[in-house]
Amino acid sequence: xxxxxxxxxxxxxxxxxxxxxxxxxxxxxxxxxxxxxxxxxxxxxxxxxxxxxxxxxxxxxxxxxxxxxxxxxxxxxxxxxxxxxxxxxxxxxxxxxxxxxxxxxxxxxxxxxxxxxxxxxxxxxxxxxxxxxxxxxxxxxxxxxxxxxxxxxxxxxxxxxxxxxxxxxxxxxxxxxxxxxxxxxxxxxxxxxxxxxxxxxxxxxxxxxxxxxxxxxxxxxxxxxxxxxxxxxxxxxxxxxxxxxxxxxxxxxxxxxxxxxxxxxxxxxxxxxxxxxxxxxxxxxxxxxxxxxxxxxxxxxxxxxxxxxxxxxxxxxxxxxxxxxxxxxxxxxxxxxxxxxxxxxxxxxxxxxxxxxxxxxxxxxxxxxxxxxxxxxxxxxxxxxxxxxxxxxxxxxxxxxxxxxxxxxxxxxxxxxxxxxxxx
Amino acid sequence: xxxxxxxxxxxxxxxxxxxxxxxxxxxxxxxxxxxxxxxxxxxxxxxxxxxxxxxxxxxxxxxxxxxxxxxxxxxxxxxxxxxxxxxxxxxxxxxxxxxxxxxxxxxxxxxxxxxxxxxxxxxxxxxxxxxxxxxxxxxxxxxxxxxxxxxxxxxxxxxxxxxxxxxxxxxxxxxxxxxxxxxxxxxxxxxxxxxxxxxxxxxxxxxxxxxxxxxxxxxxxxxxxxxxxxxxxxxxxxxxxxxxxxxxxxxxxxxxxxxxxxxxxxxxxxxxxxxxxxxxxxxxxx
Numbered sequence: 001x002x003x004x005x006x007x008x009x010x011x012x013x014x015x016x017x018x019x020x021x022x023x024x025x026x027x028x029x030x031x032x033x034x035x036x037x038x039x040x041x042x043x044x045x046x047x048x049x050x051x052x053x054x055x056x057x058x059x060x061x062x063x064x065x066x067x068x069x070x071x072x073x074x075x076x077x078x079x080x081x082x083x084x085x086x087x088x089x090x091x092x093x094x095x096x097x098x099x100x101x102x103x104x105x106x107x108x109x110x111x112x113x114x115x116x117x118x119x120x121x122x123x124x125x126x127x128x129x130x131x132x133x134x135x136x137x138x139x140x141x142x143x144x145x146x147x148x149x150x151x152x153x154x155x156x157x158x159x160x161x162x163x164x165x166x167x168x169x170x171x172x173x174x175x176x177x178x179x180x181x182x183x184x185x186x187x188x189x190x191x192x193x194x195x196x197x198x199x200x201x202x203x204x205x206x207x208x209x210x211x212x213x214x215x216x217x218x219x220x221x222x223x224x225x226x227x228x229x230x231x232x233x234x235x236x237x238x239x240x241x242x243x244x245x246x247x248x249x250x251x252x253x254x255x256x257x258x259x260x261x262x263x264x265x266x267x268x269x270x271x272x273x274x275x276x277x278x279x280x281x282x283x284x285x286x287x288x289x290x291x292x293x294x295x296x297x298x299x300x301x302x303x304x305x306x307x308x309x310x311x312x313x314x315x316x317x318x319x320x321x322x323x324x325x326x327x328x329x330x331x332x333x334x335x336x337x338x339x340x341x342x343x344x345x346x347x348x349x350x351x352x353x354x355x356x357x358x359x360x361x362x363x364x365x366x367x368x369x370x371x372x373x374x375x376x377x378x379x380x381x382x383x384x385x386x387x388x389x390x391x392x393x394x395x396x397x398x399x400x401x402x403x404x405x406x407x408x409x410x411x412x413x414x415x416x417x418x419x420x421x422x423x424x
Numbered sequence: 425x426x427x428x429x430x431x432x433x434x435x436x437x438x439x440x441x442x443x444x445x446x447x448x449x450x451x452x453x454x455x456x457x458x459x460x461x462x463x464x465x466x467x468x469x470x471x472x473x474x475x476x477x478x479x480x481x482x483x484x485x486x487x488x489x490x491x492x493x494x495x496x497x498x499x500x501x502x503x504x505x506x507x508x509x510x511x512x513x514x515x516x517x518x519x520x521x522x523x524x525x526x527x528x529x530x531x532x533x534x535x536x537x538x539x540x541x542x543x544x545x546x547x548x549x550x551x552x553x554x555x556x557x558x559x560x561x562x563x564x565x566x567x568x569x570x571x572x573x574x575x576x577x578x579x580x581x582x583x584x585x586x587x588x589x590x591x592x593x594x595x596x597x598x599x600x601x602x603x604x605x606x607x608x609x610x611x612x613x614x615x616x617x618x619x620x621x622x623x624x625x626x627x628x629x630x631x632x633x634x635x636x637x638x639x640x641x642x643x644x645x646x647x648x649x650x651x652x653x654x655x656x657x658x659x660x661x662x663x664x665x666x667x668x669x670x671x672x673x674x675x676x677x678x679x680x681x682x683x684x685x686x687x688x689x690x691x692x693x694x695x696x697x698x699x700x701x702x703x704x705x706x707x708x709x710x
Contacts (some may be wrong), residue, residue: 064674071676075464093676095465180656181569243569243658244547384584386483393659398571407482416476418461418677420468 023317026080028073030066030304031180033204034085034254034270034338038132041252046324051108053317056080058074066147074099078311081318083275086304087119087129087376095306095418101308106319110136113345117161119302119378129305131335134224136301137266137362138375141186144357146174147284154286156293158228165237168260175239177232178259179395182243187391189263190232191225196297196373197290198222199423206379212416212423217405224290228402229394241413243396248275255279263288265301269341269358287365298365300372305346381421384411458686462679474683483660488691494579494664495643501583502639503632506590511624513591515597521663524595528588535585537654542581543568546653571661574654578662582649585643590635591679597631598624637696644692665691 027043029035036059058080060069067090073079074094085091094100102250103109104127108116112130120129140161147154147164155161165176176301180186198205201221208214216222232238239245239259251268255258255276258340266285273280287298290310306325324330331349340351340359355363365371377383390408393399399407416424442536458474460467469651478484480662513524530538545552546567567577625632647666647692655665656671669684 067676068674071464093463098465184655184657241547241549241569243566244549298667385671389657389659392657396569396658398659398661410480410482414481414677414680415675417477418463418675418680419475420461 001143001420018237022052023314024053024054024056025082025314025321026058027306027316028058028060028080028083030062030084031057031059032062034133034267034341035275035304037337038334039084041324041333042132042321042330044335045330046321049324050320053321070094071193074309075310075379077310077311081312081314082306082308082321084132084304084306087116087128087131087302088374089381089383090377091120091129091305091307092381092423093342096120096128096307097122097124097126099310100128100314101310101315101319103130103308103319103322106323106326108323111326111328113347114156115374116345119374120305120307129307130322131303131304131305131345132325132336134344135285135297135303135366136342137187137285137365138301139263139266139285139356139362140193141254141262141264141266141268141287142284143174143254143260144282144284146172146257146260154284155289156296157291158289162231162235162287165232165235165261169235169237172260174257175253175259176261177239178245178250178253178262179238179242180245180247181396182246182394184388184392186247186250187229187263187395188388189265190229190395191387191391192375192377193263193288193299194225194228194290195285195376196299197224197295198376199373200290200295200297204257206376209376210380210421212413215409216403216412217402217409223401223405226391226394227403230397232403233395233397236393247271251275255283257282266342266358266362269356270338273339273356281357283356283358285361297371297373298362298377301375302368302378380413380417382416384408386411427489454682455645455686457679458683460679462682463676463678464678467679469680475687477680478683478687481668483663484665484668486660487663487665489662490575490662491518491644491646491666491691492577494582494646495640497576497579498582498643499636500585501579502587502590503635505583505587506594506635507625507628507632509587509591510594510598511620514595524591527591530585531588531592533585535648536652538585539649542577543653546577568654569658571658574658578650578653581653582646583644585649586639590639592636593631593635596629596662597628601627628706629703633700633707634704637700640699641692641696644695645688 027039029039036057039057043057047053047055060066066105068081070083071094072084085094104125109127116131116385118125121127146152146168150167152164152167153160155164168174168176198219198221202214202219205214205219205222214222216226223305239253241249247251248271250259250262250264251271252275254262254264255272256279269280269283272283287296289296289334297396306322308315308322312318328348331344331346335349335351337346340355342359342362351359387408390399390404391412394401394404413424454610457467459470459472461470492502500697509527513520513527517523518663546554547553548564548566548569551567553567557564565573568574601624605627608621609619609623645666646664647670650664650667651664651670654662656667665684672681672684
């Protein structure tokens with residue numbers, strides 16, 4: 001009788017002990033299909049290897065509302081063990097050295113791409129994040145069948161691009177350029193995706209801009225992005241409903257050929273794949289062309305990443321999960337869930353042989369030295385919040401490019417002062 | 425002679441604590457925070473910088489004018505339409521209670537829902553309004569995409585949404601006018617127009633005061649409908665003070681947006697307090 005009691009106690013103790021070693025990690029992610037796909041695949045793969053660790057994934061909204069949720073939860077110590085957030089200037093606004101745990105000591109850190117690491121670093125050589133998405137290109141999605149029908153070539157310069165638009169306007173009733181201002185953020189692409197061209201003409205622009213020495217309005221290469229938007233509007237190349245159309249309309253138009261050029265980020269390929277899987281190979285991609293054939297390259301967006309807050313009670317377990325994310329195995333789990341929308345920035349992470357046409361159009365830029373430049377928001381913490389309203393105004397003919405560039409400079413000054421950046 | 429309250433003072437304590445904690449303290453705190461650069465992580469003292477910034481914000485002048493225009497247009501329309509509808513709906517016409525419900529119904533619907541609904545109805549090519557106009561040969565405008573029309577379209581929707589409340593207040597006001605005045609006027613040979621203008625309008629003045637004050641305050645601080653329909657766009661053309669303030673908050677400039685709220689508070693107080701005093705002074709002793 002006594003022996004039986006003891007063995008029961010031992011069993012209970014043993015069960016209790018497993019209860020202690022089993023761990024649950026909480027993760028806060030944004031509400032895009034790509035994020036939930038990546039984290040579902042990653043956590044399943046990780047739990048398969050480490051059955052003791054389970055996950056609780058919580059979803060938050062994106063955009064400005066999501067920024068507020070992340071900042072508020074960090075500031076109040078209510079953050080989950082791991083959370084997803086942008087890299088670059090938005091990441092810097094989280095005050096990483098005061099709120100996040102550096103991950104310099106995870107073994108797989110060396111697998112991560114160097115230019116990515118710069119966007120999740122503080123000034124003291126600490127790194128904080130591991131990517132869970134592919135790098136994106138910002139450029140122009142185009143409708144391939146229309147190009148073939150009219151015998152057009154992918155443009156290498158802005159003039160060639162405008163000549164293609166003229167040919168499309170003349171020979172078809174399709175909209176040469178698609179703009180979708182109900183979702184105001186989509187209006188910024190002509191300006192933001194022009195940054196490769198800015199950098200090729202003014203190599204020191206990002207540093208001078210951060211130091212309050214270079215301005216959009218007084219740097220012709222930088223002002224050109226606004227001017228190009230104005231030029232396209234004035235030529236009458238936009239779709240009729242540009243003011244009321246939204247991002248989903250834009251994706252539909254470029255996939256079905258209602259419109260021919262859609263300046264956009266390549267993450268939108270996932271939307272085309274989801275909504276128009278049969279048409280995915282009708283959509284091609286090229287970088288926003290600039291002044292000369294010799295300086296043709298792509299402006300890229302570095303992916304969002306997963307971070308660990310200092311308030312996490314499971315730092316070591318969370319680091320081990322991030323280490324898994326930075327392995328080729330973790331990366332493969334993401335690719336198998338989300339497909340390939342661009343190069344993954346983890347070494348040894350191969351893309352499948354068949355990728356959508358627009359992705360294979362984009363890869364050559366990454367494979368050649370010097371044909372990509374990160375967008376300005378990854379090089380400088382300075383970014384004004386009113387850009388999307390200003391580009392809507394330029395693209396709708398309400399304001400001219402020069403005045404928009406001047407107002408954007410004022411907007412940027414406000415942001416830098418609010419953030420307390422030096423020199424402003 | 426002042427009457428002594430029948431209740432001991434500590435009866436007021438629970439209400440006073442709630443009022444102090446939830447209203448007075450945050451209000452005073454907001455004056456302090458409007459003087460700082462404030463984000464989730466810290467508040468650095470900034471002096472008057474936020475106010476200087478807010479007044480040099482290029483879109484603030486536009487936003488202020490838009491706010492005043494919006495408040496004026498919607499108040500005038502709500503007052504006139506509300507009075508006319510109330511007169512109609514107290515005249516004993518067929519289906520009166522049903523029609524009263526119909527007029528009041530939009531007040532009960534969520535503002536965001538109304539905004540999203542009208543955003544679809546006002547779509548320049550696929551929206552029901554322009555499709556209907558096209559059917560009778562009229563080329564409808566871009567209600568929300570034309571920068572000079574967008575704010576006006578939002579104002580019309582706000583009137584549609586809010587006129588029910590004005591009508592309700594007027595119906596209550598009309599029912600307090602004793603029939604004797606109308607009888608006496610009729611015996612004196614007053615026409616219908618004179619009855620309306622010389623009896624109804626002066627005697628319903630307390631209701632008019634309430635309607636004007638309520639719709640003016642509502643118009644000055646309007647946010648949800650603008651945000652649901654245009655987000656202040658295209659560009660900045662339908663921005664109002666509240667949407668400018670919200671955008672500063674969204675960008676993470678909490679101190680700046682608090683300063684904007686203090687300015688909005690002062691603006692409403694400066695406009696509404698004298699107006700209320702003037703309107704009340706015109707009330708008749710009925």
